[in-house]
Amino acid sequence: MAIVHTVAILALDHVVPFDLATPIEVFGRTRLPDGRSPYRVRVCGPAPEVETDAFALRVPYGVDALAEADTVIVPGRSERAGPPPPEALEALRDAASRGTRLASICVGAFTLAEAGLLDGLRATTHWAAAPVLARRFPLVDVRPDVLYIDNGQVLTSAGAAAGLDLCLHMIRRDHGSAVAADAARLSVMPLEREGGQAQFIVHEHPPVPSGSELEPVLAWIEDNLGRDLTLREMAARGGMSERTFSRRFRQQTGTTPLQWLLRARVRRAQYLLENTGHGIERIAAQAGFGSPTAFRERFKRVVGTTPQAYRSSFHSSSRESPAAT
Template sequence: MHTVAVLAFDDISPFHLSVPTLVFGRVGAGGAAPYAVRVCAERPGTLRTPAGFDITVEHGLEAFETADTVVIPSWLSGEGVSAELCAALRAAHTRGARIVGLCLGAWAVAASGLVDGREITTHWAAAPDLALAYPAVLVRADTLWSDLGDVVTSAGVAAALDCCLHLVRSDLGSRAATELARALVTAPHRSGSQAQYIPVAVPDDADDDAIERAMVWARTHLGDPVDLDSWSRIALMSRRTFTRRFRERTGSSPQQWLLHQRTDRARLLLESTDETVDHIAAATGFTTAVSLRHHFHRILGTSPAAHRAQFRTPDRRCLRSAKLPP
């Protein structure tokens, strides 16, 4: 059984704490449970929360010593990270545990020194301060989550849910993650970046959103050539105005957004079908398998073949026997 240790602390948000405990605790509900979740704290006992109730935690940092995955679900802005916690994180990592920092939990991960010279993600609003506090760490504010293999970090609360589902998908396969997401009534995979959630201009009339109309049209024509002039005409705008308005709305250029949509569609087809890479490339607008491989690796950090092998025949943690409720 894969053991997950989740750290709690005084004034932790119960919502942040519930994300990893719900996701990993829900897998196998009604059947064989592949994960054993254990909540721990630096100082076990009664912990305050800002939600009007306290929580009681029985386990201390010794839970890290046997955990396969260690999760820091959040952190308090401006709070330091104790030498004891940093040492426990480093020891768990050295032993081979996967370290996960969700949302502001990336602060504790950065403080441990495990990601010096490496790239992590945190909530977009906290990214500048985190980068300033730990200049040896490369902080990304434009991704929902980042998986380095041994260290995984995510953006805010909703992205933390995405990240935990990603870990389930890595451990148990795409079908397990999809079924769990269905039980939780959430998307099994959400593409895009934090730029979608950074405050941007909102159209006055939501029922007549030209950019949204153009986005919907593009999603239904991913397999077709989509040139910027034709696309801007769907929105009844000039090419220049369309490009500016699109960036204001999404935080990226139309071409970048379209490329990510095509990559995400290819990812889904690789996970859910047996179609060849050539066929998937044609169906998603990449035209050739060479182009698909190039962009897939650039955006997702792996090849289409490796991604399909990972999610169709998962054996990373030997958790093949997981069962999910219908």
């Protein structure tokens, strides 16, 4: 008989209910081809009851149960949560020292980082929390633009939906694609989303100071994205030399004029992919990429997926049906 793999889910005060429920459902409903369950799921914590932001939750097992786990999953906690209890952090460190697989969902990465278990590793979390994670834990190599990262023993995922991707990835690693695909079907979830896929977020550039000389230039750029804009033309619009314009632009926005222009064009393309049925050639022209080939290459470089895949995920069926791409 196959050995049952124990999955312990660490429940702390102000745990995010969805983050907690996802591994319970996914691992708890997984079945092998002969119908047997390969996982035993246990909810563990330092207190017999924890508060979420909406209700209280009973915790059947203490943190000592982490010592018997093969995998420990750390869900995210809400902004109201205080520091993780010392006994929980110590239990995570002990688990790591035994070689236990550790995984976090969304901002659960902060708990792993607090325990020192992400130092020197690549890690991800929800894109909105990534700058905070990087600032608070400078030894962590934060990657905000992927769905999940598998370092072998330690794994991290982005938002709550990416936590589901991560759980399916672990099942596939443990028991193969067929078992993982069956688990995905039970979750009404596609299996093919890979960890390196982007979170589909193009981060906004920091706002320039109010009254800055760049404000009218940036507005003009946004209005002329479909044109073949050059650094010389943008600098002239701002009444500066190219060198002065580039220096002030970086000082006030944190990036170069051409990189800012690329991001603006990608944002425009995202909007068109989401809200229109325009073909790729038309969108490439409207966003100023010049050619469909250049559009596909640069869009994928920034967003992490193809325009067609992005449209498939985010185009509303209530809008105009997308044209062939």
